[in-house]
Amino acid sequence: MSVKTLSVTMTKSKHGRLKDHQLCLKGLGLSRIRQVVNVIDTPENRGMINKVAYMVKVEEV
Structure with missing residues (x-):
């Protein structure tokens, strides 16, 4: 069973x-x-990602 990961990039200060x-x-x-x-x-x-969704970009890896 592989663990799903997310790639999170901060886009705003x-x-x-x-x-x-x-x-x-x-x-x-x-x-x-x-x-x-x-x-x-x-x-x-x-x-946490949903709370700061306006500041980050998320991609499934």
């Missing part, structure tokens, strides 16, 4: 955003614009 949104980016491992991280497709990660 975190400065001036809500503290909860900044913490979601940190939880996903994102700190810089155009940084790409691969995260496991879990409900927890999906929730």
